[in-house]
Amino acid sequence: MADAPAFLTVRELKSPELNPGAPFAAVLVIKKLQVKTASNGNPFLSLELGDRGGSFSCTVFGDSPLFDPIKTAGEGSVLRVEGRNDSYQGRFSPKLTKVVALTEEELAAEPGLVDALVELPPENGAELWAEFQTFIDGIKHDELRMTVRGVFEEIGEVFRYAPAAVSMHHAYRHGLLEHTIHMARACRALLPLYPEVDADLAMAGILLHDTGKTIEYEGTLATRRSRRGILQGHVVLGYQLARKHGIKARLDPDRLERLEHIILSHQGEPEWGAAVYAATPEAVFVSMIDNLDAKMGMVQRALRQADPASEFSERLPGLCTVLLTTPIASSDERR
Numbered sequence: 376m377a378d379a380p381a382f383l384t385v386r387e388l389k390s391p392e393l394n395p396g397a398p399f400a401a402v403l404v405i406k407k408l409q410v411k412t413a414s415n416g417n418p419f420l421s422l423e424l425g426d427r428g429g430s431f432s433c434t435v436f437g438d439s440p441l442f443d444p445i446k447t448a449g450e451g452s453v454l455r456v457e458g459r460n461d462s463y464q465g466r467f468s469p470k471l472t473k474v475v476a477l478t479e480e481e482l483a484a485e486p487g488l489v490d491a492l493v494e495l496p497p498e499n500g501a502e503l504w505a506e507f508q509t510f511i512d513g514i515k516h517d518e519l520r521m522t523v524r525g526v527f528e529e530i531g532e533v534f535r536y537a538p539a540a541v542s543m544h545h546a547y548r549h550g551l552l553e554h555t556i557h558m559a560r561a562c563r564a565l566l567p568l569y570p571e572v573d574a575d576l577a578m579a580g581i582l583l584h585d586t587g588k589t590i591e592y593e594g595t596l597a598t599r600r601s602r603r604g605i606l607q608g609h610v611v612l613g614y615q616l617a618r619k620h621g622i623k624a625r626l627d628p629d630r631l632e633r634l635e636h637i638i639l640s641h642q643g644e645p646e647w648g649a650a651v652y653a654a655t656p657e658a659v660f661v662s663m664i665d666n667l668d669a670k671m672g673m674v675q676r677a678l679r680q681a682d683p684a685s686e687f688s689e690r691l692p693g694l695c696t697v698l699l700t701t702p703i704a705s706s707d708e709r710r
Contacts (some may be wrong), residue, residue, distance in 0.1 A: 385429040385583040389467045391684040397460045408450045427494050429680040431467050478643045494547035516575040518626040525620035533589040538598045557668045577657045578636030587612030625658045
């Protein structure tokens with residue numbers, strides 16, 4: 376009897392060394408699962424499977440024996456997968472031949488397996504959290520600082536580990552913390568250029584702008600939207616947190632209203648989830664920094680997960696394009 380194939384990572388699966396049609400085995404998380412209907416009326420599953428190093432999409436049709444087991448397992452489940460290497464329109468899209476959903480007991484019995492499945496930021500989470508406290512402490516206005524501190528006393532542990540999105544940007548453990556720290560660093564660097572912006576209010580808005588995501592998202596190995604996330608969304612949920620703790624800290628009505636407005640408008644456009652357009656200097660400032668870091672977060676992640684054999688990444692929906700991932704040639708190489 377032949378030995379069972381060794382488990383491959385997503386990065387190894389996408390390697391050009393894996394020949395077309397070659398069999399493989401892997402342990403992967405169901406990051407996304409959608410039941411769709413083909414033009415002929417037959418159902419199919421649109422899947423995103425992944426591990427710590429990346430993800431890929433594939434399709435399982437309704438007449439496949441894998442359809443029901445995968446659908447029953449659901450998003451966030453871990454699968455032991457076997458299949459054959461294949462591509463669709465130039466992208467890795469394998470043909471799955473066998474799947475087995477792993478139980479929590481089986482996951483716990485394999486040391487390091489969960490860590491291999493959970494994507495992490497390039498910066499240390501504990502160091503990011505320590506730096507985050509310095510940004511709160513740096514807010515000079517007492518009631519504003521107390522407002523921010525109150526929010527994080529309520530949600531802090533969840534915020535430390537939460538992703539910043541389901542898939543668009545910083546969509547991994549500590550991603551929300553990393554995104555907020557990057558914005559705070561940018562805020563500190565840019566404030567001298569814009570004296571019209573109130574520094575304490577802008578920093579407080581940045582630290583609180585995405586706090587509603589600690590309620591909007593749930594799940595350990597894959598991120599999905601909660602009931603409140605679907606019915607209210609992180610903009611409203613974050614506004615509620617800021618208002619609750621602003622009133623508790625006796626923040627003056629004018630600053631509280633301006634802080635609430637930053638949170639309500641930070642998404643930029645109504646079609647992107649903003650409740651209103653940014654209409655104060657601080658709200659415009661925070662919204663632009665948020666957009667910058669969200670897009671650069673997509674760039675950084677694509678570069679980390681880049682296939683050395685490919686010049687471009689796969690299409691990034693948030694950028695509406697592929698990304699050139701090969702490094703700039705050195706001066707010596709250009710000669």
